[in-house]
Amino acid sequence: MTQALIELSDLSFSWPGHAPLLDIPAFALEPGETLFLKGPSGSGKTTLLGLLGGVQKPDRGSIRLLGQELTQLSAGARDRFRVDHTGYIFQQFNLLPFLSVRENVELPCHFSRVRAARATQRHGSVDQAAATLLAHLGLKDPELLGRRADSLSIGQQQRVAAARALIGQPELVIADEPTSALDADAREAFIRLLFAECREAGASLLFVSHDQSLAPLFDRNLSLSELNRAAVAPEV
Amino acid sequence: MYLFRLAMASLANRRFTAFLTAFAIALSVCLLLAVERVRTEARASFASTISGTDLIVGARSGSINLLLYSVFRIGNATNNIRWDSFEHFANDPHVKWAIPISLGDSHRGYRVMGTNESYFEHYQYGRKQNLELAQGRAFATDPFEVVLGAEVADALKYKLGDKLVLAHGVALVSLVKHDDKPFTVVGILKRTGTPVDRTLHISLGGMEAIHIDWHNGVPAQGAGRISADQARNMDLTPTAITAFMLGLNSKISTFAVQREINEFRGEPMLAILPGVALQELWSLMGTAEQALFVISLFVVLTGLIGMLTAILTSLNERRREMAILRSVGARPWHIASLLVLEAFALALAGVVSGLALLYVAIALARGYVQSNYGLFLPLSLPSEYEWTLLGGILVAALLMGTVPAWRAYRQSLADGLSIRL
Numbered sequence A: 001m002t003q004a005l006i007e008l009s010d011l012s013f014s015w016p017g018h019a020p021l022l023d024i025p026a027f028a029l030e031p032g033e034t035l036f037l038k039g040p041s042g043s044g045k046t047t048l049l050g051l052l053g054g055v056q057k058p059d060r061g062s063i064r065l066l067g068q069e070l071t072q073l074s075a076g077a078r079d080r081f082r083v084d085h086t087g088y089i090f091q092q093f094n095l096l097p098f099l100s101v102r103e104n105v106e107l108p109c110h111f112s113r114v115r116a117a118r119a120t121q122r123h124g125s126v127d128q129a130a131a132t133l134l135a136h137l138g139l140k141d142p143e144l145l146g147r148r149a150d151s152l153s154i155g156q157q158q159r160v161a162a163a164r165a166l167i168g169q170p171e172l173v174i175a176d177e178p179t180s181a182l183d184a185d186a187r188e189a190f191i192r193l194l195f196a197e198c199r200e201a202g203a204s205l206l207f208v209s210h211d212q213s214l215a216p217l218f219d220r221n222l223s224l225s226e227l228n229r230a231a232v233a234p235e236v
Numbered sequence B: 001m002y003l004f005r006l007a008m009a010s011l012a013n014r015r016f017t018a019f020l021t022a023f024a025i026a027l028s029v030c031l032l033l034a035v036e037r038v039r040t041e042a043r044a045s046f047a048s049t050i051s052g053t054d055l056i057v058g059a060r061s062g063s064i065n066l067l068l069y070s071v072f073r074i075g076n077a078t079n080n081i082r083w084d085s086f087e088h089f090a091n092d093p094h095v096k097w098a099i100p101i102s103l104g105d106s107h108r109g110y111r112v113m114g115t116n117e118s119y120f121e122h123y124q125y126g127r128k129q130n131l132e133l134a135q136g137r138a139f140a141t142d143p144f145e146v147v148l149g150a151e152v153a154d155a156l157k158y159k160l161g162d163k164l165v166l167a168h169g170v171a172l173v174s175l176v177k178h179d180d181k182p183f184t185v186v187g188i189l190k191r192t193g194t195p196v197d198r199t200l201h202i203s204l205g206g207m208e209a210i211h212i213d214w215h216n217g218v219p220a221q222g223a224g225r226i227s228a229d230q231a232r233n234m235d236l237t238p239t240a241i242t243a244f245m246l247g248l249n250s251k252i253s254t255f256a257v258q259r260e261i262n263e264f265r266g267e268p269m270l271a272i273l274p275g276v277a278l279q280e281l282w283s284l285m286g287t288a289e290q291a292l293f294v295i296s297l298f299v300v301l302t303g304l305i306g307m308l309t310a311i312l313t314s315l316n317e318r319r320r321e322m323a324i325l326r327s328v329g330a331r332p333w334h335i336a337s338l339l340v341l342e343a344f345a346l347a348l349a350g351v352v353s354g355l356a357l358l359y360v361a362i363a364l365a366r367g368y369v370q371s372n373y374g375l376f377l378p379l380s381l382p383s384e385y386e387w388t389l390l391g392g393i394l395v396a397a398l399l400m401g402t403v404p405a406w407r408a409y410r411q412s413l414a415d416g417l418s419i420r421l
Helices: A045-052 A075-085 A101-111 A113-123 A126-136 A154-166 A184-201 A212-217 B002-013 B015-047 B063-071 B083-090 B117-122 B150-156 B204-210 B228-232 B251-262 B274-317 B319-327 B332-373 B384-415
Strands: A006-013 A022-029 A034-038 A060-065 A086-089 A172-176 A204-209 A220-223 B055-059 B095-107 B110-115 B133-136 B145-148 B183-189 B199-203 B243-248 B269-272
Touching: A006 A045, A022 A045, A034 A212, A045 A060, A045 A172, A045 A204, A075 A086, A075 A113, A086 A154, A101 A113, A101 A126, A101 A154, A113 A126, A126 A154, A126 A184, A154 A172, A154 A184, A172 A184, A184 A204, A184 A212, B002 B015, B002 B332, B015 B274, B015 B332, B015 B384, B055 B063, B055 B251, B055 B274, B063 B095, B063 B243, B063 B269, B063 B274, B083 B095, B083 B243, B095 B117, B095 B204, B110 B204, B145 B150, B150 B183, B199 B204, B204 B228, B243 B251, B251 B269, B269 B274, B274 B319, B274 B332, B274 B384, B319 B332, B319 B384, B332 B384
Parallel strands: A034 A204, A034 A220, A086 A172, A172 A204, B110 B199, B145 B183
Antiparallel strands: A006 A022, A006 A060, B055 B243, B055 B269, B095 B110, B095 B243, B133 B183, B145 B199
16 A cells, blocks of 8 residues: 555644644545545634644644654754645735746745756756646746736636646645635636646645535545544534 | 845835835935035044144134134134234244234125235145145235135135225124225135135235224224325334244244243233144034934934834735745745845845935035035045944844844744735
């Protein structure tokens, strides 16, 4: 059996002075798998993503990413590990508005040597990698690359964010409600593009959303409230 | 390097506030340097007002008072000294040269000084520079000739051959004029940057001639009047002068001659060393100059605090920017360095444009300042001291940058990767 990409066991987390928010006995994500994680707001999904990103530390339990126990790393090492192996796409306003589209996509390569090296290895240069990814995601116009990120439409911006998450082939892409600002048609088109690119890069996709309509497209789907023993009654 | 590029891009995104912040710093830097320059130049030009003169002698009063009226043409002598006292010391074997000075009249606000040819020969200023004529010649045997200081000629637009009338007393508006004895401009001195520029020089004979028919401070009336031509044929040796300057054969004898003058039995006199009196006078003004400097330092501090405020206020709006950077791999210390770099960049922009502003201001104002205040402001590169000041400002900005950096560091640790605003 191959090693799981993410492996959580006996994980518990609470914000100081609050009741436990997360209590997850076991959870795993396989390499190359696409997983839909349903979680209404307030269910602790942002916190879970924070834990997976190594921004927060759990009260107890273990978080293994690519076999590496995150809880044993220092804060700096967790930061490095995160950028080397994880790409993020958020809800919206994902981009630095004052940088060009190309510069936004290339951001992770400036902070991670591993990803810069992989991008160069695969596409010849970081610039080329950015252009190729953007083209795959439907942003072919070279003129677009030099434009300020905030001059693009929301749909285009989300595709730029996807390209940024994918550059340098991280093993894991975490998407947190990336489609909530898109309309229904654009939403599905975006997901399909994301799937295709994740598959090509060999990345697993952890997709967090409260929008159940997208769930059938994924390999597997899970609800955070099923996973989390600390969950209170699911919200209506 | 990439962080610097990010900091610059982020600043450019807030270019209006960034511009204002840098501009405030630029103004304060310009002010600080301008004060510093004027201060340095004022001190230098002050110290170089008179040189080469070993002793200044006048009626007994205070040394600063004597220096003020004899060299700076400010204030008045309390008393005159007799001509024979002057001759007594002018002929002293220790004395190389002596310049008599007679004051008390004016022309349109500029002081008139009666002296003799030894003034043009021996009076020195700056780095032992002698007076030089820009046009014409020094006054000669005719008593009604005048040599103008550069500024007098410039401001009143006199040229050689012009006739002018002196006024009695030194008030700006004088009611009594020596209009029966006009003077002819025979020479104009080169600019010196000293009070000489603001002086009209006439011979002692001329000074005597315009007052020859005066008694008890008023001119004679009717038949008592003496015309200019009559005066020319009279003995115009003065009976009293205001002060005199001495150059000695040997500096070693300075104190001996000074004591001799101060203990002179003929009349009470005071001899001062110009360097010492200048020092005393400067120390009086030094307090004001120090205060000005301290004030401009505080203005710079205000500029920097303005920058600190601008950066701190921007932090909250920029939480998303920080979170995005964190999600693409920036570590908290990257975020902190971004803010320090930002503060540094703002201060650097402020310092550079402050310098530019200073040079523009000097280039524009130097002519005016030179002619009105006799201050020469050089367009030279910053001095070592000025570089130190500028360096200090940058260091202060870096230190101040650590405040928002620390806050952003804490904030980005707490916010993590995603922020929903």
